[in-house]
Amino acid sequence: MTENGPAAVDAVVLDIEGTTSATGFVVDVLYPYARERFGELLASRGDEPAVARAVAQVRAEIGEPDADAARVEKVLGEWVDADRKATPLKALQGILWAEGFARGELVSHFYPDVIPVLRRWHADGVRLYVYSSGSVSAQRAWFKYSAEGDLLGLVSGLYDTENAGPKQEADSYRAIAASTGIDPGRLLFLSDRPGELDAARAAGWRAVGVRRAGEPYADADFGDHPQAAAFSEITLAARSSS
Template structure:
């Protein structure tokens, strides 16, 4: 699969879809100004306007998502506060924040933030006939208020449409971008998405869009691995034509079969250890970065009896591309590949990982052990943390937890009550690392 360099041509698109936080505007403004503003007013909103349809619907969604159907207003406020602390992209949270922010902007309490390069570029694109849309985890109400109350006045006239996680869907799922393309009436290949998050770019590209990363100094994702995505430091680069782009050939049937043979052999090895009992566990190999494509072991198969055909090709969101049904955790494999640049991901259910995950929900620290060199450390004189995260059947939630927990020098995460995820540059490295991590867990189990 060869990669050929090229150039990105903004004239090749009819519409640009913009993320906000980290892309057009500073995440710090949202976190340091908007979040506290809304948080201080949740209680009053719930008390005074809890019967209003939009508020009542959001409260019902909070109770459902938290699994607390009988939560009273005080408990709902507490849940919302916790979600703010976690920076959780929950739709009901964004709805209630949006209501409060819109009112704050309207009263003059708030004025939105845009990076210095943004507004002029948006005006130039609009003048040139390029349609502009917004797709943000913030609610449509919040987006409308944001663009209507900029430092340079009302910018809503530049924007043709607003999308959020409620009217479009999760930002790391390709179907959300397909829905937006259908809504706008613009062909996917004529749509350009700008974001600071590689996972969102992968999902857009999987839906057939063009996608460019925005890497702004000081933003949370400034050091993220954007893979083969073109990257700009600011929007002015589109005006100077300095955005590189790459393209990659398609994954062939032979590529998939070859990957299937590798994964079958790896699965047989893990099954012989007792790490993939029944039909549990799953493995993956990255076959393409542009767009992201993975070979993932098929669902419901005995991992000790896999053949080269027992794999499914998935996209950057973990959805099947072609026949077959991948393991349920395929979306998490794809997210690990995007976040870490891994070429292979191993997920196994070992007794030691389940027990230690339950005993040490805060994570496990290992130091002074020769086996740590098996994780790439040059010496045993290091201290590394193996993160432990709570389990969830929602792969987006689980992925958010994994992303937040990633620890330097540790290519693995324990999912409490479930198992471990380990990754490496290829299947061999991922296997070796899985064996090392399991050894560390067994050592800790023996110590206790």
């Protein structure tokens, strides 16, 4: 990590895609899995509160209050193609992914360096949180159904664009800091996206860019943000006694 000394923090907040886990797994496995099931979900479970709420959000966003299930499914597909981080898309994907993980049809991906470091930080008393554009339900399934078993016990809280806000806005990070009760200067955010690192820093957080070979942002300009190619390169100082 290109930083002057270890980071003195009380908690680490993790991005998932491109940071703890391969973007390719999300794009090549999870996206198609949900896309193939949108139609059935909308047709047979449209009255479920979470589904109905997401559908209403899609209709509001496209300005078509009477859009039928076929139209909503078409819009969802277009958003997937454009890799839009739309909250209702992520909510519906999250429902389907969580069920797929629970049935054993999906197993989440983590880079080899990630889980041992997360376990060490947790054992050292560092609190771990997740902030991803994927829904909280998807995040919960991701950590519960890993190749190394249930990792949810390592995580103190989960945040997405619905309960925290957009990932490139400083107010989202302020909201997370307030929710955790941790001083912003004692929070460390790990992400592969410079815009997210900038937003975290603007909220008073520490931030480290994770630059992984082969990821979409591997060649991004991280400016003066500290960088790491693996979690094993990130050193945390002893936590404060408060």
